[in-house]
Amino acid sequence: MEITPEKQREMLRLMQTIRRFEERASDDYVAGDIHGVVHCYIGEEAVAVGVCSALEREDRIISTHRGHGHCVAKGADLNRMMAELYGRETGYCKGKGGSMHIADFNIGMLGANGIVCGGLSIITGAGLAAQMEGKGGVAVCFFGDGASSAGPFHEAMNIAANWKLPVLYVVENNLWAMDTSAAEAVSVADIATRAAGYGIPGVIVDGNDVLEVHRVASEAVARARAGEGPTLIECKTYRHRRHTERPTQSDARPPEEIAAWMKKDPIDRLVAHLQGQQGQLNEAEWGAMNDEIMNEVERAVEFAKASAFPKPEAALDDVFAD
Amino acid sequence: MVTMSYAEAGKQALADEMRRDPLVWAVGEDLGRGGVFGQYKGLVEEFGPDRISDAPISEAAIMGASVGAAMAGTRPVVEMRFADFALCAVDELVNQAAKARYMLGGQTKVPMVIREPMGMWRSSAAQHSQSLESWYTHIPGLTVAAPSTPADNFGLLKSAIRADDPVVYFEHKNLWGLEGEVDEAADPIPFGKARIEREGADITIVAWSAMVHFAREAVNTLAEEGISAELIDLRSLWPWDKDAVLASVGKTGRLIVTHESVSVGGFGAEIAATVSEALFGKLKAPVKRLAAPRIPISYAPPLEDEVRVSPARIAETARAMVSQ
Numbered sequence: 001m002e003i004t005p006e007k008q009r010e011m012l013r014l015m016q017t018i019r020r021f022e023e024r025a026s027d028d029y030v031a032g033d034i035h036g037v038v039h040c041y042i043g044e045e046a047v048a049v050g051v052c053s054a055l056e057r058e059d060r061i062i063s064t065h066r067g068h069g070h071c072v073a074k075g076a077d078l079n080r081m082m083a084e085l086y087g088r089e090t091g092y093c094k095g096k097g098g099s100m101h102i103a104d105f106n107i108g109m110l111g112a113n114g115i116v117c118g119g120l121s122i123i124t125g126a127g128l129a130a131q132m133e134g135k136g137g138v139a140v141c142f143f144g145d146g147a148s149s150a151g152p153f154h155e156a157m158n159i160a161a162n163w164k165l166p167v168l169y170v171v172e173n174n175l176w177a178m179d180t181s182a183a184e185a186v187s188v189a190d191i192a193t194r195a196a197g198y199g200i201p202g203v204i205v206d207g208n209d210v211l212e213v214h215r216v217a218s219e220a221v222a223r224a225r226a227g228e229g230p231t232l233i234e235c236k237t238y239r240h241r242r243h244t245e246r247p248t249q250s251d252a253r254p255p256e257e258i259a260a261w262m263k264k265d266p267i268d269r270l271v272a273h274l275q276g277q278q279g280q281l282n283e284a285e286w287g288a289m290n291d292e293i294m295n296e297v298e299r300a301v302e303f304a305k306a307s308a309f310p311k312p313e314a315a316l317d318d319v320f321a322d
Numbered sequence: 323m324v325t326m327s328y329a330e331a332g333k334q335a336l337a338d339e340m341r342r343d344p345l346v347w348a349v350g351e352d353l354g355r356g357g358v359f360g361q362y363k364g365l366v367e368e369f370g371p372d373r374i375s376d377a378p379i380s381e382a383a384i385m386g387a388s389v390g391a392a393m394a395g396t397r398p399v400v401e402m403r404f405a406d407f408a409l410c411a412v413d414e415l416v417n418q419a420a421k422a423r424y425m426l427g428g429q430t431k432v433p434m435v436i437r438e439p440m441g442m443w444r445s446s447a448a449q450h451s452q453s454l455e456s457w458y459t460h461i462p463g464l465t466v467a468a469p470s471t472p473a474d475n476f477g478l479l480k481s482a483i484r485a486d487d488p489v490v491y492f493e494h495k496n497l498w499g500l501e502g503e504v505d506e507a508a509d510p511i512p513f514g515k516a517r518i519e520r521e522g523a524d525i526t527i528v529a530w531s532a533m534v535h536f537a538r539e540a541v542n543t544l545a546e547e548g549i550s551a552e553l554i555d556l557r558s559l560w561p562w563d564k565d566a567v568l569a570s571v572g573k574t575g576r577l578i579v580t581h582e583s584v585s586v587g588g589f590g591a592e593i594a595a596t597v598s599e600a601l602f603g604k605l606k607a608p609v610k611r612l613a614a615p616r617i618p619i620s621y622a623p624p625l626e627d628e629v630r631v632s633p634a635r636i637a638e639t640a641r642a643m644v645s646q
Contacts (some may be wrong), residue, residue, distance in 0.1 A: 096426075125391035133394075
């Protein structure tokens with residue numbers, strides 16, 4: 001399947017947007033303007049963008065505590081995202097969620113989630129709802145290698161396989177669950193092989209190759225839409241940064257491992273791929289794209305800073321209907 | 323008015339709501355075979371296996387998938403078989419269902435009912451007998467109901483299914499066969515509205531679920547002795563009918579709260595504290611809680627009875643308080 005140069009440039013734009021957004025979020029977090037904690041997706045952008053570019057707006061996704069990338073890739077508004085990080089009333093969750101809970105139900109983004117493995121059963125239900133709706137909708141769960149060892153993974157996969165639900169389970173194997181390596185915590189070298197236990201396809205893909213991720217995801221989406229059931233996709237990837245942006249955050253990863261993965265940067269790879277083909281992306285175009293993204297991020301920060309904090313009494317709203 | 327059992331009333335309410343709203347569906351283990359207590363018998367024949375859905379023994383995934391399906395616009399009724407088993411899915415209930423509306427800034431809702439058959443049932447021991455309703459009253463975002471009669475099961479389950487928030491719905495296993503009059507045309511019973519089961523002047527007794535029936539026996543005994551007790555069935559614990567309880571205790575000056583669950587940290591403590599804060603000067607006796615000791619429930623009948631509050635004990639306590 002051919003991915004047009006326009007679509008590839010759009011993928012690049014989204015990946016670079018995730019990266020610039022998070023670099024800025026990290027700076028503002030360290031500066032004290034953003035509260036709580038920020039988990040950066042930098043280095044893994046090809047997974048969210050490769051998968052979400054194979055979806056329609058109506059398709060639903062659910063994310064993890066490392067969720068900014070999935071929001072951007074599904075089409076979320078940077079202003080409202082940044083405002084949420086800033087804890088402002090104009091944020092996606094009116095300041096009640098923060099970095100770990102950004103959702104946008106208008107674009108089928110059911111939320112980042114603070115519980116590891118929390119999304120697996122929820123997206124399974126969204127897949128069931130899509131099956132009930134009968135309009136060919138698909139549901140996608142992003143989760144990490146750590147979540148693949150939690151109990152609900154098994155329950156969700158078994159049910160989805162049994163009921164042939166239109167779901168993509170996308171495991172972002174970045175090799176580390178905070179400071180615990182998958183090598184010591186996961187019983188198999190390739191998490192995708194666990195799919196065999198449920199009688200569904202398990203596919204391994206280079207998670208830093210956005211075009212490959214897109215191709216694999218597109219096949220799984222087609223299977224799901226055709227009523228053939230779920231697919232487990234393992235994207236081999238790596239986070240460039242520590243578990244969180246906390247200045248005191250530990251990092252158990254070997255420096256040589258980090259250095260080796262930095263050379264496989266998914267954005268560099270797509271840029272090289274595009275530049276290697278005559279007339280698809282020259283330096284000036286790439287520079288202009290980057291400037292535009294920087295401006296967009298700057299505008300998001302301005303929007304956030306210009307927005308008010310929620311009024312204290314808003315703490316009582318939205319506990320229940322009424 | 324039709325006479326039906328507590329179990330039939332629940333089934334009737336669910337069937338009515340499923341006919342009324344195609345988005346309502348039920349999921350759980352063995353539902354297509356009628357459910358573990360027969361409370362779904364015959365429903366799959368009418369509604370088919372997509373709406374009376376049989377799931378594997380995967381409480382966490384059943385609960386979590388229902389959260390997702392609710393967010394996606396449907397209205398699941400989740401059967402957990404035993405309140406004890408629902409503990410396998412507490413993360414999905416407490417961290418996800420209860421939080422989603424608030425945490426996501428009101429962008430979504432999670433309309434689902436979690437049916438949790440509760441309570442002691444002769445000799446079912448520690449993992450099939452618990453009453454855990456007070457746990458869920460502690461969680462913002464959850465509504466908690468515990469009906470005591472067929473009519474209340476009919477009316478409250480309808481409200482639970484129509485609610486736009488998760489409702490933890492406790493049916494008492496010992497009440498399944500209890501028969502009573504049900505008005506099938508009645509409106510759903512709103513949450514937070516207690517039922518005054520018996521009016522009285524000397525002492526107020528607050529109960530819910532099966533304990534209402536023990537308390538009624540005690541009230542009858544007391545009446546024969548000339549003691550007039552007012553019995554309030556709370557029906558729902560969150561929201562709970564504070565106004566009805568305060569009005570009653572304001573009148574009688576004495577309060578017993580009795581429940582089958584453990585006394586320590588039980589919902590009786592919340593009621594006792596509320597009454598003490600509001601009516602301290604008007605109380606004629608200290609508020610009394612009658613509930614289970616903090617021990618697991620046993621198998622052997624004499625041991626099981628150790629945690630059960632009896633009608634005789636309620637009557638005896640009331641007698642002592644009134645004579646103070």
